[in-house]
Amino acid sequence: MTKAKLFILLVSTHLSVFTQIAPNLTLTDMDGVSHDLYDYLDEGKTVLLDFFITNCIPCQESSIYMNEFWQIHGPEGRNEMQTLSIEVNPNTDEIVKETGLIWSIENPIINLNTIPESYLPFIYAYPNYLMICPNRSISLLSFGFGHPLSTLEWEQALNICKYGYDFTDITVFDMEITQCQNNMTAQINLGNVGLKPASNIFIDVYSDHNLISSMSWNHTLTPKTTSNETSHPILYQDNQIAGAEIHFEVRVDNDINSDNNRRGHEKKRTNHQELTIEIQMDYYPEEISWLLMDDDGNVIIEGDGRNYQPYEWIQRQVKLDTSICYAFVINDLYGDGFCCALNGGYYPDGYYLIKAGPDSLAFSKSFGTSKVHEFQIDNDASTDLSTSQLNRKKNKIMKSKYFNMKGQQITKPLSSSAYLREDIFENGLRKYAKHIDIKSK
Numbered sequence: 001m002t003k004a005k006l007f008i009l010l011v012s013t014h015l016s017v018f019t020q021i022a023p024n025l026t027l028t029d030m031d032g033v034s035h036d037l038y039d040y041l042d043e044g045k046t047v048l049l050d051f052f053i054t055n056c057i058p059c060q061e062s063s064i065y066m067n068e069f070w071q072i073h074g075p076e077g078r079n080e081m082q083t084l085s086i087e088v089n090p091n092t093d094e095i096v097k098e099t100g101l102i103w104s105i106e107n108p109i110i111n112l113n114t115i116p117e118s119y120l121p122f123i124y125a126y127p128n129y130l131m132i133c134p135n136r137s138i139s140l141l142s143f144g145f146g147h148p149l150s151t152l153e154w155e156q157a158l159n160i161c162k163y164g165y166d167f168t169d170i171t172v173f174d175m176e177i178t179q180c181q182n183n184m185t186a187q188i189n190l191g192n193v194g195l196k197p198a199s200n201i202f203i204d205v206y207s208d209h210n211l212i213s214s215m216s217w218n219h220t221l222t223p224k225t226t227s228n229e230t231s232h233p234i235l236y237q238d239n240q241i242a243g244a245e246i247h248f249e250v251r252v253d254n255d256i257n258s259d260n261n262r263r264g265h266e267k268k269r270t271n272h273q274e275l276t277i278e279i280q281m282d283y284y285p286e287e288i289s290w291l292l293m294d295d296d297g298n299v300i301i302e303g304d305g306r307n308y309q310p311y312e313w314i315q316r317q318v319k320l321d322t323s324i325c326y327a328f329v330i331n332d333l334y335g336d337g338f339c340c341a342l343n344g345g346y347y348p349d350g351y352y353l354i355k356a357g358p359d360s361l362a363f364s365k366s367f368g369t370s371k372v373h374e375f376q377i378d379n380d381a382s383t384d385l386s387t388s389q390l391n392r393k394k395n396k397i398m399k400s401k402y403f404n405m406k407g408q409q410i411t412k413p414l415s416s417s418a419y420l421r422e423d424i425f426e427n428g429l430r431k432y433a434k435h436i437d438i439k440s441k
Contacts, residue, residue, distance in 0.1 A: 022120035022130070022138040025049075027084065029108035030097055035084055041134045041388040046161045048154065050107075051115070051128040053089040054099040059127040063103040064336070068109045070149045073158065078259065081158060083107035088115045088123075104336070129154070133161035150336055152224050155193040163256055170201060170221070172250045173261035179267055179374060180295045180325030184241045184266075188216070188234040188248060190227040194256070197222045202251040205236065208241030244269070264439035268375035272357030277301075277328070279318045280338075281308050282350030287333040290352070292318070295325040311350075320356075323379040328354050328362060329372050336365040391417075394398055 016335055022423040025037040040047050050066060052059040065081065073081045087096045096111040106218055115123050122130055122140060129141040131154070139157055159169055173189045188411055201217045219232045225364035227234050238249075255261065280289065285305030292300045301318055308314065320326060333336075338350025354373060362373035401422040402410050 005332075012261040020121075020138060021083070021136045022132045023116075025084075025116060025119075027086070027110045027112070028067065029084075029099070029110050029394050030093060031108070035108060035110070037132065038136075040082045040137055040339065041132065041390065044080075044134050045138070046158055048081060048083040049119075049130040049132065049133045050083060050085040051088055051119075051123055051126065051130070052085060053126050054087060054091055055089075056094060056126045060336075062127050063105055063353055065151050067104060067106055069154050072151075075106065075126070085109045087111050087113075089113065090130065091124075099257065101118050122280075126292060129205065131157040131161065135161075151400070152191050152193055152226070155191075155223060159193055160195070165195060167194050167256040168196050168198055168254045169253065170250055170252045170255055170259070171202075171258045172263045173226070174247060175263060175265075176372075177246075177250070177265045177374075179241065179246075179265070180376065180382050182241050183239045184237070186236045186248070188227070188236055190221060190250060191221050192221045193260075195223055198255075203234070203236075204249045205238075206249070206337060207241055207245050208245055210243070212241075212391050213238070225254065243267075268361050269378055270356040270359040270375065271322075272359055273320050273322060273377060275320050275326075275356050277318075278351075278353040278355075279314050280351045281305055281310060281311045281312045281314070282338045284334065285310060285312065288330070288334075288338075288350075290328070290330040292328050294321075295327075300326070320377050322377045325374060325376045327372055327374045330367060331370045332367070337369075337371075338365055357377065398424040 002413055026034065030033050034271060037200075048066075048069070051317055053106060063238075066085075070083050071077055072077075085100070086108060087109065089219045090113045091111065093111050096109060101110045119130075122128070122138065126142075131139045131141055141157055156168075159167060163169075169192070171193050172192045173191060175189055176187045178185045184260070188203060188337065190201065190248070197220050197254060199218070199220045199381075200388035201221065203215050203217065204211055205213045205215075215236065217232070217234055219227075219230060221230070223336070244267050245264060246267075247262055275292075279290065281287070285308040287305065289302075291302035294300060303314075316357070338352075351363065351365045353360070354375075356377070357374075361375045364371065366415065402411065403422070
């Protein structure tokens, strides 16, 4: 089974501001809740209007980022905005509701079957995003294949509503962190959601709320770009991190918003060796693959969904060695993780659960393209030579393969980029390692 893909040739645009005042809308969502645009604006909230149609691939792709934005700024987050998704093609409520489930849209969804007449001048293609400020000014963020590839554009537009057109704002995104014992490697990704270029950026590193180091990034980050997009990615390494909770804070002169300057990471630890992996497949099991590997990249167990039925539940158990770090990696070829509670919830949502004894190490129903969970099995009194120690005996590498960070195989690594390398040894073991090449000045 494969998902039907409809590709629509659409044009795109950058942020543009209309001089018009946004017309009011009073709409009822699929749960029967009424929403009045002006009521939200009068409360001081910004409103993101998402005009979409069900057979629109870029609409589905951008819904992932819209959900991230909603989680941060919506009622369950900072409660400073509202998002309304409005379907404007003739469709039944059942089709629109199922689409919302498949796309994992969490904000209110409204089925209109047509574009409101007062908004016809603002709709160009789908998805069509309009940001409306509390003063009722309206901005067209993007449309069609120009949908945001991250939340940077939406964050900047929200900032314009709050701060005007003269401000600096640097944010720190979720980062890729590898932590084993006291060794840590973190690729820190900063984004500029202000309207001015920023430079002389400092990053403070805390361990269990104690400042342990500071570093500077002496480069320029232009608006709506990230540090990972520059030729100077930020890589932090430390071999003496003993704390259970690590967090990073970014500092830059005249930063107007401190709410988005911090990201944390908590080390997962257990002293239980019996590991259980539970996976509830969704409607598309053939898209799912997963593996468990140790800190040397040796694969302990792995699997994929090609031999499983939709909604099938699987469980794998394995006894792990102590004083070793492990990583559970799960991938989805389509990039939407697990979905969806179809047929009115009759079929279950997909999920995965990783636990060691009574300790829960990871649980998720949604992970996008890929997710990595790392954890450590603490030492016990055993003196037996572990399986991993036996496997670590040197043997010859017979073949190596390279992959980009989306899991796609490539011929050779690109300069100034992150990539994965798979080494296949003569004894049949495979080792995976992440590499980051940083271009020197």
